[in-house]
Structures are given as structure tokens and as C-alpha cells.
Amino acid sequence: EEIAIFEARKLNIPIVAVVDTNGDPEDIDHPIPGNDDAVRAIELFTSKIADAIIEGKKDKMEKELLEAKKEEEVSPEEEAAPEEEVVPPEEGQATPSEEQAPSPSKSSEEEKKDSGYAEPEKST
Numbered sequence: 382e383e384i385a386i387f388e389a390r391k392l393n394i395p396i397v398a399v400v401d402t403n404g405d406p407e408d409i410d411h412p413i414p415g416n417d418d419a420v421r422a423i424e425l426f427t428s429k430i431a432d433a434i435i436e437g438k439k440d441k442m443e444k445e446l447l448e449a450k451k452e453e454e455v456s457p458e459e460e461a462a463p464e465e466e467v468v469p470p471e472e473g474q475a476t477p478s479e480e481q482a483p484s485p486s487k488s489s490e491e492e493k494k495d496s497g498y499a500e501p502e503k504s505t
Contacts, residue, residue, distance in 0.1 A: 396408070398413065399414075399415045399423070399426055401417050413426060
């Protein structure tokens with residue numbers, strides 16, 4: 382028992398233990414007073430601890446489901462009205478419409494050449 386306590390302390394694991402009159406509760410983080418020699422007592426302790434774990438997991442799952450449902454209700458509203466932030470361009474920078482607009486001085490053939498576009502050769 383002392384080795385287990387030492388190893389748990391070394392790894393920073395909280396210690397939960399059944400402690401009776403011949404044990405020292407000072408080394409235990411969460412002592413459970415009881416008879417650690419009786420099988421029935423150990424079965425009682427382990428079943429109660431297991432039930433508490435199951436109930437805690439169930440409560441956590443229910444909480445996560447409620448949060449997921451709330452997020453689903455909010456998501457369709459956000460998708461229906463997306464907000465776009467409008468940032469004015471800094472001086473000297475072209476606006477997006479100026480960048481996308483074709484240059485009026487170039488023909489469509491010149492634009493194809495500048496972009497690296499090459500028409501596929503026709504096979505005969």
C-alpha cells in the first residue's frame with residue numbers, strides 16, 4: 382500500500398482509499414472510512430463509486446447534447462444573414478473591383494497571352 386501511495390504522489394495522481402482504524406489517513410487525499418478487510422464492504426464501496434461515475438458521465442452527455450442543440454438553433458440564423466465587414470482600402474491600394482476589372486486597353490487576345498493561356502491544338 383505504501384508503494385502505491387508513493388507512486389501516486391510521484392505522478393500527481395489524487396489518492397482515494399478506504400481507511401480503517403489501522404491505517405493513516407494523513408497520506409490519503411480522499412479517505413473513505415470503512416473496513417477494508419471485508420469483501421462486502423469493498424463491494425459496497427466499489428458499486429457506489431461506479432454508480433457515481435456512471436451518473437456523472439450521463440449528466441455530462443446530457444449537458445453536451447443541450448449545448449449542441451443550442452448551437453444548431455443558432456447556426457441557421459447565422460447562415461441566413463451573414464455579416465461582412467467592410468474595410469475601406471488604404472491610400473494607394475486598388476479596390477477589389479479595380480483589381481478584377483479588365484484593362485480597357487488590352488484586347489481579349491492580349492489578356493490570354495499575358496495570363497499564359499494557350500489554346501489546345503486541334504487534332505485531325
